[in-house]
Amino acid sequence: MNQNKAIIFDLDQTLLDRTTSLIKFLTWQVNFFQLVPAYDREKFIQRFLELDDNGKVWKDRVYENLIHEFSIQHHSKEILLASYINDFNKFSCCFEHVKNIIIQLKQQGYLIGLISNGRTPFQEHNFYALGLTEFFSSTIVSEAVGLRKPDPAIFLLSCQQLGVHPKDCIFVGDNELADIQGAKSVGMKTIFFHPNPAISSAIADQNLHDFKNFIEALKGLD
Incomplete structure (x- = not known):
């Protein structure tokens, strides 16, 4: 058992496959609101992804x-933003193998936490939609606590909520500055996740490109 040991995850592009979720949402939104002609729908989605950065x-x-770019006159940005806030979570999905790994970690006795830089309650709704909340002992969204990664204080707050020391924590995230450097600054071990095998971190303790290999990456930290 791994009592008094914790694994803390980032949300977007770590547990939540944000790119896939966003494309699914935008495909629905552009059709539901009839924002652009059919021949411009793919271009609209691509431009959203570029502007969203x-x-x-x-x-x-x-x-x-x-x-402005697509000369949309029949819907305001306020209407579309409200749809994004209220409807995005309906399309939220995990990366493959995430749920099985979370269940396995819980069975092995790990405490599990979440730290997400983002707005509240938007990020909470996206997380709840993944169906993982029962396995998490701590969930922190930056706007709700007035702290943001890579501030060491937000990592220490997670440790406090989980009742563990930073040295007994592993942080998993996709952002080298916010996630990896931030977690390392308080003494946590780190796993950098990116679905593209060509993208890795030189400063993380382990790199991960597919959650089916998570346990192997975990063993590599010993």
């Missing part, structure tokens, strides 16, 4: 640009 740009600015 992996979630770094808030969606009011994204929609404002898209409305």
Whole structure:
């Protein structure tokens, strides 16, 4: 058993396959609101992804640009943003093998936590939609606590909620600065996740490209 040991995950592009979820949502939204002609739908989705910049740009600015670029006159950015906030979670999906790994870790006695940089309650709704909440002992969204990764304080807050020391924690994330450097700064071990095998981290303790190999990566930390 691994009592008093914890594994803490990032959400977007770590547990949540945000890119796939976003494309599914946008495919629905562009059809539901009839935003552009059929021949422009793929272009609209691609431009959203470019403007979104992996979630770094808030969606009011994204929609404002898209409305201008595609000359959308029948829906305001406020209407489309409200749809994004309320409907995105309906399309939230995990990376393959995530749920099986979370169940396996819980069975092995690990405490499991989440730290997400993002807005509340938007991120909580996306997380709840994955059906994993029962396995998590701590869930932290940055806006709710007034802290953001890589601030060491948010990692220490997670440790406090889980009742563990940082040295007994492993952090799993996809952002080298926010996740990997932030976690290492408080003494956690780290696993860098990216679905593209060509993208790895030189500073993480382990690299992971498919959750089916998670246990192997975990053993590599010993």
